[in-house]
Amino acid sequence: xxxxxxILLILLLPLLSFLFIGLSGRKLSTGMAVSVGCLTLIxxxxxxxxxxxxxxxxxxxxxxxxxxxxxxxFEWLRFSPGMSxxxxxxxxxxxxxxxxxxTCISTMVNIFSIGYMKGEERLKSYYAYLSLFTFSMLGLVLxxxxxxxxxxxxxxxISSFLLIGFFFNKPSAIAAAKKAFIVTRxxxxxxxxxxxxxxxxxxxxxxxxxxxxxxxxxVALDSxxxxxxxxxxxxxxxxxxxxxxxxxxxxxxxxxIWLPDAMEGPTPVSALIHAATMVVAGVFLVARLFPIYxxxxxxVLQGIAYIGSFTALFSALIACAQTDIKKVLAYSTISQIGFxxxxxxxxxxxxxxxEGFTASMFHLFTHAFFKALLFLCxxxxxxxxxxxxxxxxGGLRKSMPITHITFLLACLAIAGIPPFSGFFSKEAxxxxxxxxxxxxxxxxxxxxxxxxxxxxxxxxxxxWSKPVDAHAHNHEKGQWAMxxxxxxxxIGAVLAGLIPFGKYVSATGKAIELPIHVMFSxxxxxxxxxxxxxxxxxxxxQNEIPQKVTKLLGxxxxxxxxxxxxxxxxxxxxxxxxxxxxxxxxAWFDRNVVDGMIQRTGSTSVNTSNAIKNLQSGKLxxxxxYFLGGxxxxxxLILIKFL
Amino acid sequence: xxxxxxxxxxxxxxxxxFIGIYGFFTRRNMITMLMSxxxxxxxxxxxxxxxxxxxxxHQLEGIFFTLxxxxxxxxxxxxxxxxxxxxxxxxxxxxxxxTDTMKY
Amino acid sequence: MSxxxxxxxxxxxxxxxxxxxxxxxRMIFRSAxxxxxxxxxxxxxxxxxEMDFIAALQIMVYVGGIVVLIIFSxxxxxxxxxxxxCALTKRSLIGGIIALSGLALSGWIILRNTFTATNKPAxxxxxxxxxxxxxxxxxxxxxxxxxxxxxxxxxxxxxxxxIAVKDKKE
Numbered sequence: 001x002x003x004x005x006x007i008l009l010i011l012l013l014p015l016l017s018f019l020f021i022g023l024s025g026r027k028l029s030t031g032m033a034v035s036v037g038c039l040t041l042i043x044x045x046x047x048x049x050x051x052x053x054x055x056x057x058x059x060x061x062x063x064x065x066x067x068x069x070x071x072x073x074f075e076w077l078r079f080s081p082g083m084s085x086x087x088x089x090x091x092x093x094x095x096x097x098x099x100x101x102x103t104c105i106s107t108m109v110n111i112f113s114i115g116y117m118k119g120e121e122r123l124k125s126y127y128a129y130l131s132l133f134t135f136s137m138l139g140l141v142l143x144x145x146x147x148x149x150x151x152x153x154x155x156x157x158i159s160s161f162l163l164i165g166f167f168f169n170k171p172s173a174i175a176a177a178k179k180a181f182i183v184t185r186x187x188x189x190x191x192x193x194x195x196x197x198x199x200x201x202x203x204x205x206x207x208x209x210x211x212x213x214x215x216x217x218x219v220a221l222d223s224x225x226x227x228x229x230x231x232x233x234x235x236x237x238x239x240x241x242x243x244x245x246x247x248x249x250x251x252x253x254x255x256x257i258w259l260p261d262a263m264e265g266p267t268p269v270s271a272l273i274h275a276a277t278m279v280v281a282g283v284f285l286v287a288r289l290f291p292i293y294x295x296x297x298x299x300v301l302q303g304i305a306y307i308g309s310f311t312a313l314f315s316a317l318i319a320c321a322q323t324d325i326k327k328v329l330a331y332s333t334i335s336q337i338g339f340x341x342x343x344x345x346x347x348x349x350x351x352x353x354x355e356g357f358t359a360s361m362f363h364l365f366t367h368a369f370f371k372a373l374l375f376l377c378x379x380x381x382x383x384x385x386x387x388x389x390x391x392x393x394g395g396l397r398k399s400m401p402i403t404h405i406t407f408l409l410a411c412l413a414i415a416g417i418p419p420f421s422g423f424f425s426k427e428a429x430x431x432x433x434x435x436x437x438x439x440x441x442x443x444x445x446x447x448x449x450x451x452x453x454x455x456x457x458x459x460x461x462x463x464w465s466k467p468v469d470a471h472a473h474n475h476e477k478g479q480w481a482m483x484x485x486x487x488x489x490x491i492g493a494v495l496a497g498l499i500p501f502g503k504y505v506s507a508t509g510k511a512i513e514l515p516i517h518v519m520f521s522x523x524x525x526x527x528x529x530x531x532x533x534x535x536x537x538x539x540x541x542q543n544e545i546p547q548k549v550t551k552l553l554g555x556x557x558x559x560x561x562x563x564x565x566x567x568x569x570x571x572x573x574x575x576x577x578x579x580x581x582x583x584x585x586x587a588w589f590d591r592n593v594v595d596g597m598i599q600r601t602g603s604t605s606v607n608t609s610n611a612i613k614n615l616q617s618g619k620l621x622x623x624x625x626y627f628l629g630g631x632x633x634x635x636x637l638i639l640i641k642f643l
Numbered sequence: 644x645x646x647x648x649x650x651x652x653x654x655x656x657x658x659x660x661f662i663g664i665y666g667f668f669t670r671r672n673m674i675t676m677l678m679s680x681x682x683x684x685x686x687x688x689x690x691x692x693x694x695x696x697x698x699x700x701h702q703l704e705g706i707f708f709t710l711x712x713x714x715x716x717x718x719x720x721x722x723x724x725x726x727x728x729x730x731x732x733x734x735x736x737x738x739x740x741x742t743d744t745m746k747y
Numbered sequence: 748m749s750x751x752x753x754x755x756x757x758x759x760x761x762x763x764x765x766x767x768x769x770x771x772x773r774m775i776f777r778s779a780x781x782x783x784x785x786x787x788x789x790x791x792x793x794x795x796x797e798m799d800f801i802a803a804l805q806i807m808v809y810v811g812g813i814v815v816l817i818i819f820s821x822x823x824x825x826x827x828x829x830x831x832x833c834a835l836t837k838r839s840l841i842g843g844i845i846a847l848s849g850l851a852l853s854g855w856i857i858l859r860n861t862f863t864a865t866n867k868p869a870x871x872x873x874x875x876x877x878x879x880x881x882x883x884x885x886x887x888x889x890x891x892x893x894x895x896x897x898x899x900x901x902x903x904x905x906x907x908x909x910i911a912v913k914d915k916k917e
Contacts, residue, residue, distance in 0.1 A: 618746030620739055621668050621838055628664065629845050635852060646752040653857045655759045655792075659766055659785075661850040666770035668842030669834035674821055675775060678782045681813060682766050685789050688801075696796045698862055700869035703880050707889050709801055710881075713808050714896045718903030720813045724820045725911040731824045732913075738832070 004071045006047045006054075007089055010099065011138050013040045013047075018131035021124055030123050037127035038110045041134065045103040048096075055096050056504050066509040068092035068208060070144055083203050088144040090207065093505040094287055094361055098141035101368045102277050104492070106134045108485035109272040112376050115481035116268055116383055126166060130272070133159035137277050141284060146195050147205045149285070153191070153249070156281065157184050160273050164265040176261035183258040187248020194241030197224075197234055207288060215295040225296070239293060239300045243286060250282025251334045252341060253311040257567055259334055263326040267379030270326060275333050275375050276368040283340045283364055290357055290507055294349040302437075305345025309433075309443040312338030314564070316450040320457065321560035324388045325378050328458050329371070332414070335447060336367050342444065343429040346436030347507070354507040356436060359428035362501040366421035369492035370413040376489065377407040380482050381462055390458070394466030394542075402483050404463050406490040411459045413493045415452030415528045418521070421497030427521055428501075434520070448524055452531030460539035652693040659686035673727045673737040677720065684716045755795050762788035773831045775821055783814045800874050 017040040021033045056066075073088030110130060117123055136155035143149035165177030199205050201224035202213045213220040214235070224235040232240075246252075251259040262274050273279070286293060286304065293301045312335045319331035340360045347356025380403045385393055397404045413420035416427070426448060433441035503511040538545045550557050559565065615626075659682055666679030688709045695705025731737050765785035772778040786809045793802035870876065884890045 616746050618743030621842075625668060625838075625841055625845060628849065632845065632849050632852060639852075639856075646749045647755045649862050650857055651755075651759075654854060655762070657850060657853045657857065658763050659789075661846040661853075662763070662766045662770055664849065665842050665846040668846070669839045670770070671832050671834065672775060674817060674824070675769075675778055675831065678769055678778060678817060681782065681809070682769065682785065685786065685809070688805075689789060689792065692793060692796060692798050692801055696798065698864045701865060701867035703870060703872075703877060703887075706798065706801060706872075706877060707881060707892075710804065711892060711896055713804055714900060717808050717812060718900050720816055721907050722903050722910070724816055725907040727820060728823055729910050737824055740835070 006051050007071050007091060007142070010044045010047045010051065010103070011089065011135065011142060013044050014131045014135035014138065016040070018128050018135060021131060022128035028124065033124040033127050034114055037131055038107070038114070040131065041103065041107040041110050044134075044138075045107045048099040048103045051091070052096050052100050055091055056093075064510060066093045066504065066506075070208075073144060083199075083205075085147045085205055086145050087148055089142045090144040091142075093509065094284065095141045097361060097365060097505055098284060099138065101365060102134065102137050102141065105272055105276040105368055105372045105489075106130070106137075108372065108376070108489055109268045112271075112379065112482055112485040113266070113268045115479050116379050117266060122166075126163075126266070129159055129162045129166070130269075133163065133273060133278075137281075140281060144207060145205045146198065146207060146210065149207075149288075150188075150192065150195055153245070153281065154188065156278050157181065157188070157249075160184075160262070160278055163269040163273060164262045166265055166269070170264065173264040176258075176264040180258040180262045183255055184248045187245050187255050190241040191245020191248075194238045194243075194245065197238035197241070201234060201238070211289070211291045214292045221296065235292075236297050236300055239289070239297045240303070242289065243282075243300065243304060246282030246285040247307070248282070249285075250279050250337050250341065251311075252282065252307050252338070253314055254566065256311065256315065256334050257570060260327050260330040260563070263324075263330050267326065267375060267382055270330070271372045271375030271379065274330065275371040279333060279337055280340065280364050280368070283337060283344065283360060286341070286344050287357065287361060290344065290347075291349065293344075294347065294354075294507070298348065301345050301347075303345075305342045305437055305440050308338045308341025308343075308345050309440045309447075310338070311335070312342065312447045313443050313450075314338075316447045316454065317560050318563050319454045320450060321557055323390045325381070325390055325393075325458060325462065326375075326388055328454060329374055329378055332374075332451065332455065333371055335451060336363070336371065336414070339426070339429055339444065339447070340364050340367070342437075342440050343432055346433045346440055348436065349507065353436070355428065355512065356432035357507040358502050358505055358512060359425065359432045361505045362428055363422075363425035365499075365501070366413070366425045366493070366496045369489055369496050370410040370420075370422060373406060373410040373486065373489040373493050374414070376482070376486055377403050377410065380479075380486065383482070390461045393462045395464065397463040400463075402486060406486045407459060407463070409490045410493050411452075411455045413497075414455050415532060416448055416524060417452075417528055417532075418525065419497065420494055421492075423521075423525070424497035424501075424516070427516055427524065430524055431517070431520055445524060445527065449527035449531045452528040453535050456532045456535035457539050460535055464540050465542055649693060649697045652697070653690065656686040656689040656693070659683075659689070671738050671740055673723075673730070673739055676739065677723050677727070680723075681716065681720070684712055688712055751795060755792065758788045758791045758795070761785075762792070773833075775825055775829075775831055776818070778831075779814060779818050779821060782817070783810060786810050786814065797872060800872070800877055 017036055021028065021036060024033075055069075059069075069091045071089040071091055073086050075084050076087045078084040110127070113126070113130070117126060120126065133156065136152045136159055139152035140149055140156055143152060161177050161181040164180050165173050167173045168177075195205070198210060198214075202210050202220040204210055204213065214224070215221075221235070224238070225233045227234050229237055244255075248255045259274060259279065263270050265274075293304070315331040315334035315338065319328050319335060322328045322331060340363050343356045343360035343363060345356070347354050347360070380400065381393065381396065382388060384396070384400060387393070409420065413422040416423045430441060430444055430448070433444050502513055506512045538549065562568070663679045663682035663686065666682065667676055670676050670679060691705040691709045691712070695702065699705070727737055730742055734742050736742070762785050765781045765788060768781040769778050769785060772781060786805065790802045790805040790810070793799075793805060880887060881889045881893055
């Protein structure tokens with residue numbers, strides 16, 4: 001059994017599926033397209049389980065250390081003898097873990113979509129886009145080279161754009177797609193500059209060489225730290241810019257504004273792209289370059305910790321006030337990614353400090369399951385109710401029992417209640433933060449209490465709140481395609497935490513212990529339970545308390561409901577400031593000076609030719625007149641000269 | 644013959660020449676333009692013959708050139724008539740003002 | 748003034764008048780006939796200059812060939828009795844200016860120039876002599892241009908047929 005071939009197949013199968021579905025046109029029946037999409041992904045899922053097994057239990061561990069392995073590599077662009085861009089595939093703990101997450105969630109979402117998107121006219125393009133997305137995301141995590149990663153990074157952005165704007169006859173969907181694309185594109189600009197600075201300094205784009213050169217003293221490190229700009233070294237700048245790309249994709253404050261709007265896409269897409277896989281690409285990027293961050297630029301890592309924790313708190317507050325269930329989940333996603341980010345940020349290099357790295361990856365892993373599950377449940381609810389608004393729901397627990405149970409399990413997982421998966425990963429993050437950076441720890445603690453509050457607010461609003469309608473029929477009957485993924489993901493959400501994660505994934509590759517201290521866990525768990533109780537008190541039955549609380553909070557609630565006016569600030573900045581002060585003068589200059597010069601050149605020559613072309617009249621007599629007139633003039637001139 | 648000065652001979656040919664030129668400029672009919680061309684050629688012939696006769700009587704070159712011009716004029720006229728007839732078939736007119744498709 | 752000079756001036760005036768009528772007449776057939784008279788007067792001037800061969804050729808080729816050909820093409824392309832359209836004012840104006848200025852320029856040059864004739868003895872202008880010298884391939888021989896002219900006439904012959912032949916479609 002050669003796992004290298006499997007890895008190549010894992011990457012190529014979704015691409016082939018995309019090309020097959022995308023290029024076959026009308027000849028292919030919809031059912032065929034759906035089965036091709038699903039079967040390909042099931043195959044890749046099986047392959048990636050095999051690869052993961054092979055890596056973690058058979059081949060990967062060399063003397064107790066999981067070392068990265070280059071599976072395939074060829075030179076693509078050669079700039080100079082020492083510097084080239086290679087394409088290849090890398091296998092190391094985090095990429096294998098991401099492989100599992102991506103293929104697993106992607107398969108579930110593909111199957112779920114059979115039921116959710118039934119009757120959709122452009123189902124084939126939907127499946128083609130899903131395959132494209134899976135391909136690019138797999139390529140992203142398997143990249144051996146920061147430039148290759150950037151290529152797939154953009155491909156992921158494109159497929160996200162296509163899927164958000166899938167309902168392109170809806171203006172809001174188009175606007176959301178554009179917004180997502182522009183915001184992430186803006187961030188990727190920083191990423192690209194960061195890549196170029198790193199590449200210029202280290203003379204390589206290869207991850208392993210890059211990490212090696214930038215973590216050990218040498219020419220490369222000296223050249224980057226030696227030169228500076230605005231009081232910070234080039235390396236710091238490069239890493240900040242790279243993180244900016246990651247922040248754009250991972251919706252870190254202040255670049256988070258696109259993610260809530262991205263919920264305009266089909267709900268399964270939100271589950272796949274905007275909850276489980278693509279949005280954690282930023283976390284993955286920081287994790288990929290973690291040695292550089294932690295050894296050579298700990299100050300950047302600290303900044304990441306503050307941004308992460310602020311984002312976590314900030315979006316948790318917004319999530320408490322939203323009424324659209326997908327928006328709540330979106331802000332919850334931002335908040336959880338904030339958790340992962342600050343977990344990376346509080347980690348350091350070396351024994352006893354790198355707990356945060358493992359915790360972050362662990363949370364990424366468990367979060368993928370329960371957040372995808374939450375989104376799919378929300379999709380199921382939306383499918384039944386035909387609305388996104390909380391007020392249209394309530395009392396659904398009898399009509400949708402499977403959704404109800406799985407949603408409850410996912411909520412418990414995200415709230416960090418033992419023994420569900422979220423408990424373990426969140427404990428790890430909080431304990432890492434407590435060791436590494438106490439202020440961040442307190443923010444995280446408060447945020448996790450908020451998390452359980454808003455998740456259960458959502459849960460009670462959807463499934464309790466109103467009295468059960470006795471005559472309501474069961475919405476779920478016959479929806480096997482939607483129920484099976486829910487159940488499978490619920491199993492994942494419950495059990496994923498029991499994996500001894502520290503044994504497999506760590507910053508150095510050596511196994512580390514993620515201890516669960518009972519005394520330490522008491523506080524977060526109690527806070528989580530408290531959040532649940534408050535939510536139950538306020539939302540289990542329809543009552544007046546929420547309104548009273550709203551009134552009590554007054555402006556603060558209003559601000560949270562309006563997402564703290566971030567969108568408005570951006571609109572003000574872009575429309576009023578940038579458009580008026582920079583855009584319009586630039587447009588004027590372009591139209592009147594640059595264009596004007598070129599157009600005047602053109603119009604002058606056109607006018608001249610129009611004037612001249614009348615000489616070419618096609619009238620023979622005219623020509624002879626010119627000729628004879630010219631001859632006479634010449635004769636006169638000669639006579640004047642010689643006589 | 645010596646009573647008539649050469650200059651008068653040349654003036655005659657010049658007048659004929661410019662009458663031909665004027666006709667070529669103003670006539671709109673291709674056949675009349677052809678006639679103008681014949682006048683021009685004839686005036687040149689007169690020039691050649693007169694120069695040969697008055698200034699270089701020991702040579703025959705003027706006569707030869709006249710002969711060649713007559714030959715060229717004959718073939719030119721036959722070709723021109725063929726072209727005019729062909730144009731007449733295509734355009735249903737031989738007015739030079741209306742057959743101006745060879746332009747910008 | 749000798750009779751020869753009188754004859755020359757009469758013939759010259761006739762040639763000029765007939766040419767002018769050729770140019771200004773609005774009846775195309777008349778125009779052709781005026782051209783015929785103009786050419787005949789020019790042939791008369793050749794006779795006066797004792798160029799008998801040229802004069803004969805002028806009458807044979809021009810009067811007997813070219814004018815007939817022109818009249819023939821007039822018959823092919825015109826209905827009798829049609830008047831020719833007037834010249835465009837712009838053209839007649841500019842053409843007149845150019846022609847008159849050219850005439851004035853040439854006349855001025857001719858009149859202010861003095862021509863000097865050679866003293867060498869005149870050669871025989873008989874047709875025999877002309878033919879002998881033209882077909883001579885040694886010094887002063889014109890056999891080469893003669894051959895070229897014959898090719899030219901052959902090409903013109905073929906060209907006329909090619910141009911004037913009707914397409915099968917029509």
